[in-house]
Amino acid sequence: MKSRIVIILLLSTVVIFWLEAAPARAVESGLPKTGTIGAVAPSTGEAKICTAELRQMSRSGKPPLTAGVNVPRPPKGKGEVCVADTDYMRRFHMDLLAHQRDDTVREGIRTKRFSLKECIACHVVNGPDAQPVTYDNPNHFCRVCHDYTGVKIRCFECHASRPPLGLRSTLPPQGGDAKALARYLKDVEQ
């Protein structure tokens, strides 16, 4: 009797650890490879069920089954897509942030793709005075979802929640003006 309990406990522990590592596995497998921006992230088995509903939501803009509930509608960012698929980012952006910050702070790895400043520059929301809003404003990109879910984030106690002054007025140029491009990229690099 005792040995059966021990075996069940051991098996449960193994299963729990395997399940706990699932998000990490999903993050690794789901992340698009470098240079293939815009490619759809392959869904892992567990995310498939939610992904379909999420995809429907993002395409039509209307919640399929949850009509009447005040679901958050975060404003679209500047570019066409984010560094990864929208469903992927919805599910895993916190893991990317937590992992990447250690890479940057401890290892000095600063890539433009996963730069927090880049995220903020793209996901900027302008207030009535045409200036980007800070985290105090409920219309800030992060606040739209985080207020709804009730998950308090403390990033902006230290990090600036809107792009620096120089970048705010410099939008990505249309067409192919190389000088404007160079200026824009130099600003972004800071």
Place this chain on the structure above:
Amino acid sequence: MSGGRPATGARRGGGNATSSRRDFLRGAGAFTVTLAAGVTLMAYGETPAAARQPGEPVTSKQRWGLLIDVSRCGDGCTACVTACAEENGWKQGGNPLTDAQWIRKVTIRNPKNGVTRSAPVMCQHCADPPCVDVCPTGASFKRADGIVLVDKHTCIGCRYCMLACPYKARSFVHEPLQDQKPYAPRGKGTVESCTMCVHRVDTGRIPACVEACSATGNGAMLFGDLNDPGSEISKRVAQYPTSQIRADLGLDPGVRYRNL
């Protein structure tokens, strides 16, 4: 960088044409950054080969250090302090007891003969930092390239490192902050100190204080790689006698002083 239209032009309409413009921006950016970095490094005596690519982790192949020639340091000059405050966004004034100060000018007076000189003192980026030893969570850490930093994601604000630092380099943020500089995040309840402008160093530039000092014409501060025998700082450290503050503690700081 040549002018003209991009090779893969931006197409109108939808579909998957979006990758082309971003790809071009990316390539152009990489070219500009590498060129700028190379130019900056060469101007300060570093070889481009020693520069690290942005996506690579730091290694101990480089050890960043500062050499400060106290005889060239102007008595009333605080250009380095002002530049650091501007670059990293810490205000001076208001509450001198609780305001953060990452770098300060210390006036040293010999009581026997009244001889006075001044020198800037900041985090000395020790090779064996006591602040790293005492931090309970490991938030105070030394990067592989010798820069001592505080990981503010892990700092619990216990202030033990402030007690441990022999140079009084660390400050505690006593109040909520607004409008931080995007490349120098700092927040209430965590400890901070000179980062040797790590956001600049990582992109091949030099710390703001060194830049400001050379702009004044005094040229008292020099930044470079102590591990590279060909760098300007290594040559000078080999040529002249230099000292470290509280060298008796055996911490081997990366900040060296000359004519102290």
Place this chain on the structure above:
Amino acid sequence: MQRTVYTELRPGIGFASLLALLGAAIAAGLGAALYMEKYGHIVTGMNNQIAWGLPHVFAVFLIVSASGVLNVASLASVFERAAYKPLARLSGLLAIALLAGGLAVLVLDLGRPDRLIVAMTTYNFKSIFAWNIFLYTGFMAIVAGYLFVQMSRGMERYVKPVGWLAFVWRLALTTGTGSIFGWLVARQGYDAAIMAPLFVAMSLSFGLAVFILFVLVTCAAAGREFGADLLVRLARLLGIFAGAVLYFTAVQHLTALYAAEHGGVERFILLDGGLYTGLFWGGQVVLGGLLPMALVYLPATGRSRIAVLFASVLVVLGGLAQIYVIIIGGQAYPLVLFPGMEESSSFQDGVVASYMPSLPELLLGLGGVALALTIAVIGMRVLRFLPATLGDAADEPRRERAASAGS
């Protein structure tokens, strides 16, 4: 063989009003902590020169006393002094209560108390602070186990081994607390190996003083007898421990005085530090050491309950003064960057730092004390910690046994 009878505290209006008072103090402490967390430490008197202030004085005092208060139980279990056996359970309860109060103050004073989980899961094992986290929480678990084996039937044979474990752990904990300061090479006032044994002696002295205060007041309030013989034993012990603290303090300062390097800070503490000099000589040496020793050893006062109570209060006050001088005096003396030179800057180099404790800090510290007392009082109400009587008559069989064994 007479068994000690333990009974819970009786409820009543006195009990309820005491809890209400303590509850108000805890609420004030929590309010102060929330205020500090919301507006930042600028609302306190702590600054970049004095980073650890009044809350840390309270916290270190409570933690050091927690370790020392268990000494009474160690005397019973480890050193087999049967006279202290009836007090062992109370000693364990007070140890847990005081440690909980001290840790609460320490944690609530952090700049980011919301990161307590980070502090409990991410460790830098080169830091004595990190080791202390394990020592403190382990101490709580071990003392809880110690109480369990003392209070359960059929577990008598485990009392001695667990008692030994608690004793050794206690010494490690106090050594770790002293080493927080002793291992700081940077400051003139710290960086001394003797901090560890000094803190052990301090824990014995302050812990016993707190214990005597607590047990005398509780017995008087609960109407339980407290024997004169036991009183004299505890009082004499307090005298020895207070003397030990004076000894280690003397060794610390004499050694530092011998080194020219430490001349500045010694002059500051012993001679011209103003408040710190006053607290050292008046508070630590006279009130915390010489006067209590005189009170307990002089025949005129040695057997008087009031005198022993007074001596304990003096030891506690002297202990607070000592910790204030160590923590805040050690930070007030300026760091020496350029030996032999006068330094000045915009960052308070070369000047003695000024520190004015603020109300939030005081409320937080007192809140921790109130928390400790609340845990102890509720514990005595709910479980059987306090002996029904500690009178000499109850102790008679043990004394007869000891007398016949000796002859």
